[in-house]
Amino acid sequence: MVRAKTWILKKHFEGYPTHSNFELKTTELPALKNGELLLEALFLTVDPYMRVAAKKMKEGEKMMGQQVARVVESKNSAFPVGTTVVASSGWTTHCISDGTGLETLPAEWPDTLPLSLALGAVGMTGLTAYFGLLDICGVKGGETVMVNAAAGAVGAVVGQIAKLKGCTVVGAAGSDDKVAYIKKLGFDVAFNYKTIASLEETLKKASPDGYDCYFDNVGGEFSNVVIPQMKKFGRIAICGAISTYNSTRPLPPGPPAEIVIYQELRMEGFIVSRWQGAVRQKALKDLLTWVSEHSCRKTALTPKTGICTPEEEAQGISSQKMLLDTPIPTDSWTMRTSPQRVTDLYT
Ligand SMILES: NC(=O)c1ccc[n+]([C@@H]2O[C@H](COP(=O)([O-])OP(=O)(O)OC[C@H]3O[C@@H](n4cnc5c(N)ncnc54)[C@H](OP(=O)(O)O)[C@@H]3O)[C@@H](O)[C@H]2O)c1
Numbered sequence: 001m002v003r004a005k006t007w008i009l010k011k012h013f014e015g016y017p018t019h020s021n022f023e024l025k026t027t028e029l030p031a032l033k034n035g036e037l038l039l040e041a042l043f044l045t046v047d048p049y050m051r052v053a054a055k056k057m058k059e060g061e062k063m064m065g066q067q068v069a070r071v072v073e074s075k076n077s078a079f080p081v082g083t084t085v086v087a088s089s090g091w092t093t094h095c096i097s098d099g100t101g102l103e104t105l106p107a108e109w110p111d112t113l114p115l116s117l118a119l120g121a122v123g124m125t126g127l128t129a130y131f132g133l134l135d136i137c138g139v140k141g142g143e144t145v146m147v148n149a150a151a152g153a154v155g156a157v158v159g160q161i162a163k164l165k166g167c168t169v170v171g172a173a174g175s176d177d178k179v180a181y182i183k184k185l186g187f188d189v190a191f192n193y194k195t196i197a198s199l200e201e202t203l204k205k206a207s208p209d210g211y212d213c214y215f216d217n218v219g220g221e222f223s224n225v226v227i228p229q230m231k232k233f234g235r236i237a238i239c240g241a242i243s244t245y246n247s248t249r250p251l252p253p254g255p256p257a258e259i260v261i262y263q264e265l266r267m268e269g270f271i272v273s274r275w276q277g278a279v280r281q282k283a284l285k286d287l288l289t290w291v292s293e294h295s296c297r298k299t300a301l302t303p304k305t306g307i308c309t310p311e312e313e314a315q316g317i318s319s320q321k322m323l324l325d326t327p328i329p330t331d332s333w334t335m336r337t338s339p340q341r342v343t344d345l346y347t
Contacts, residue, residue, distance in 0.1 A: 003027070040072045203226060232264055234266075
């Protein structure tokens, strides 16, 4: 009998998520029926988007999210024991699946490449960067791209794809270490938005002619400063609005309509799950190639060993993606190692 440990959304968030929003439950899973398989999580991911997406959940439901999992028992010939998959199984150590929605890793996945990247640069966040920049912004070589939360899982890949396409990239990040990191990744200009005197002046100095594309992860007041600096016919991908996710106050107004009208800007929100089938598979192959060839060097985070405490879950949801390294070999659900941002896995 397999016991699954699962985090439940106990209570909807008000402001920042806290311990009291979550509950850990243990359930005994039944024996497999024909066509079913048992998944054991290898890596879970905790992402800022969940802060918003959880609004649609009911209290008492399992927390959502993807995981890299291994098939440990199978009565489904399409997924033999030992197969590694990406599954939307939520925050749980084990679950039973009939195979629906499971995604195997690309056949070309090198043995040397960490499986955790299937939740990062060669997974959901990499795909978000890829489609947001290439489809929504429709970026072209020679253009200037602005991206915020630029050292994050999405932003760092945005910057690197933009460089691969021959663009000039300007990135904003929230610490000097992060600024050094994205410069190392190839960003042309990087600044610490928390220590500059004026965002407006910094952006003007970084690109006096303005910006062709703005990949927005942050929203709020930050965007109200960037958008007036867009070039005519500029394109804006509204990917996220992390500056507003935990706010309990009214949100700041958006950019003045006359700027959008007279600069003839195009702004589009998107959700990465829009792109499925062949285009998604091509994108994953492109990302895998770039990461394998080290032309895209991002790894989001070093995985953490063990499963995190509710406080850490809350931190991952509120402000920063985290990867959790499972399975959990003991009943201790506390972290055994601290999260650590790596500068570059591949050098
Ligand atoms: N549309 C989609 O399909 C989709 C998919 C995935 C993610 N997203 C969105 O993409 C964005 C980035 O996600 P990610 O996975 O890259 O996250 P991440 O790796 O966790 O990075 C998030 C970063 O955002 C910055 N941040 C946090 N709170 C902030 C605040 N109040 N104001 C300004 N910056 C703040 C922090 O960096 P600094 O220290 O640099 O401030 C943080 O490290 C999020 O908004 C997320 O919701 C959208």
